[in-house]
Amino acid sequence: MIISVKLFDYDKLKEQLKPGDKIIVLSCNNCAKKCKGLGGRAGLKGLSDKLEADGYNVTLRELCGIACSVDMVAKRGKEECTKKFFEEADVIIPLACEDGEDACALAFPHARVLKVTKTLGIGWGSPKEGVRLTTPLAGVDLSIDDPQGITIDEAAEKLGLFAGGF
Numbered sequence: 001m002i003i004s005v006k007l008f009d010y011d012k013l014k015e016q017l018k019p020g021d022k023i024i025v026l027s028c029n030n031c032a033k034k035c036k037g038l039g040g041r042a043g044l045k046g047l048s049d050k051l052e053a054d055g056y057n058v059t060l061r062e063l064c065g066i067a068c069s070v071d072m073v074a075k076r077g078k079e080e081c082t083k084k085f086f087e088e089a090d091v092i093i094p095l096a097c098e099d100g101e102d103a104c105a106l107a108f109p110h111a112r113v114l115k116v117t118k119t120l121g122i123g124w125g126s127p128k129e130g131v132r133l134t135t136p137l138a139g140v141d142l143s144i145d146d147p148q149g150i151t152i153d154e155a156a157e158k159l160g161l162f163a164g165g166f
Helices: 010-014 040-053 070-076 083-088 098-107 152-159
Strands: 002-006 022-028 057-064 091-095 117-126 130-136
Touching (some): 002 152, 022 098, 040 057, 040 091, 057 070, 070 098, 091 098, 098 117, 117 152, 130 152
Parallel strands (some): 022 057, 022 091
Antiparallel strands (some): 002 117, 117 130
16 A cells, blocks of 8 residues: 655645635545545545635545546546536645646646645555555655554654644
């Protein structure tokens, strides 16, 4: 499983939005869901609810099975029930790995796609042990000696980032 965390907190996210932006929150229901609720239904609801409570115009809450698939993400913008929302979107906030963010940018070049996550590498998770990073990507400045890896919280803290949903 791909392990991703947030680059910044909710207040920093809001600084990237303008009043009147038509916002789509697109959430990965695979790896990002398993990263302490960064994505999935919980991440989608959490961020969308906060934005709406703060007066932002969330026009679509979109759950995507695998957000790193350009074809799957692009298909969302062509479906009859969602096409108009994607065509009119000013901003797309992908709750996904960096590949998911890139997929959104490729599929919807007219919209501002916010980069909100950092993909740390590969790991695993279980209900008992939580999410653990075992193999950092090149360029991720973490050394992991334990074959079981380190927790997503430890990884985020060491890098000055944030684990979990907004």
